[in-house]
Amino acid sequence: MSFITRGFSGRSRDRDERLPPGQTLVSDFPVLSAGPTPEVDTADWEFTIRTEAGVHRWNWDEFMALKIDDVDTDIHCVTHWSKLGTNWRGVSLDTLFEDVETEQEYVMAHSYGGYTTNVPLDELLDGKAWVAFEFDGEPLDPEHGGPARLLVPHLYFWKSAKWVHGLVMMDQDEPGFWEQNGYHIHGDPWKEERYW
Amino acid sequence: MEHVDGNAIAGPLAEFFAFDVTTATGRCVGCGSIAELARAMVYRSGAGTVVRCSTCDTVLATLVESGDRAWIGLRGMSAIEVRRAPSAG
Ligand SMILES: [Zn+2]
Numbered sequence: 001m002s003f004i005t006r007g008f009s010g011r012s013r014d015r016d017e018r019l020p021p022g023q024t025l026v027s028d029f030p031v032l033s034a035g036p037t038p039e040v041d042t043a044d045w046e047f048t049i050r051t052e053a054g055v056h057r058w059n060w061d062e063f064m065a066l067k068i069d070d071v072d073t074d075i076h077c078v079t080h081w082s083k084l085g086t087n088w089r090g091v092s093l094d095t096l097f098e099d100v101e102t103e104q105e106y107v108m109a110h111s112y113g114g115y116t117t118n119v120p121l122d123e124l125l126d127g128k129a130w131v132a133f134e135f136d137g138e139p140l141d142p143e144h145g146g147p148a149r150l151l152v153p154h155l156y157f158w159k160s161a162k163w164v165h166g167l168v169m170m171d172q173d174e175p176g177f178w179e180q181n182g183y184h185i186h187g188d189p190w191k192e193e194r195y196w
Numbered sequence: 197m198e199h200v201d202g203n204a205i206a207g208p209l210a211e212f213f214a215f216d217v218t219t220a221t222g223r224c225v226g227c228g229s230i231a232e233l234a235r236a237m238v239y240r241s242g243a244g245t246v247v248r249c250s251t252c253d254t255v256l257a258t259l260v261e262s263g264d265r266a267w268i269g270l271r272g273m274s275a276i277e278v279r280r281a282p283s284a285g
Contacts, residue, residue, distance in 0.1 A: 035253075
């Protein structure tokens with residue numbers, strides 16, 4: 001009767017403590033897109049950080065020459081799935097902001113295709129966020145946001161903007177695309193900040 | 197000029213929000229084209245539904261649903277024309 005034992009013991013009692021409230025584990029990687037998948041060739045790709053003082057720019061080769069981190073992290077989607085122990089490679093936002101001087105404390109991430117999402121700057125620094133270009137040892141699929149996406153794993157995954165193109169510093173926190181349309185301005189999965 | 201509170205639009209908006217989307221037209225704020233909503237391009241994802249202009253790709257509308265809550269955003273349309281029954285007006 002091992003079949004019955006397994007069925008009764010595994011479920012809610014031993015809930016994985018890495019799983020935020022209201023989340024369910026998945027093993028695949030569901031795709032969430034709000035439009036056509038932008039096809040961005042790395043030869044044309046560019047990443048910028050715009051501050052009150054000017055614009056910092058990297059093309060793909062310059063970007064690849066930066067310090068690259070291996071990142072193992074859990075990700076949590078607002079649509080109630082979580083995936084534990086995902087593996088990424090990317091450039092830390094700490095590295096990207098090394099030579100950036102700014103008094104502005106908020107960031108709007110802009111993507112190829114027009115999508116935006118807002119994150120406070122202090123939630124992107126100190127090892128909390130990356131611009132990732134590899135998932136599970138493979139170049140990031142366009143479907144999953146390649147050539148590069150933002151990776152902010154401590155917030156719901158819609159904040160990890162696919163096809164990221166640049167960051168624009170802001171004086172005040174302003175809502176991005178989904179945040180204007182029902183989703184929470186902050187998006188902490190441990191506080192279940194899903195909607196307004 | 198005096199104003200009244202939002203209860204005053206309950207009647208007109210009830211009629212408006214009961215409109216038949218397949219015959220309604222909207223004006224895109226991106227390119228100015230006026231087209232039937234039924235001809236727009238609709239993208240569904242887990243996060244929500246995005247309606248885009250078939251001429252210029254501008255996001256016309258968004259729908260987010262979660263259990264007993266739903267959000268409708270009409271960010272990309274300056275106006276929507278709905279068809280009324282012939283007797284009205
Ligand atoms: Zn248009």
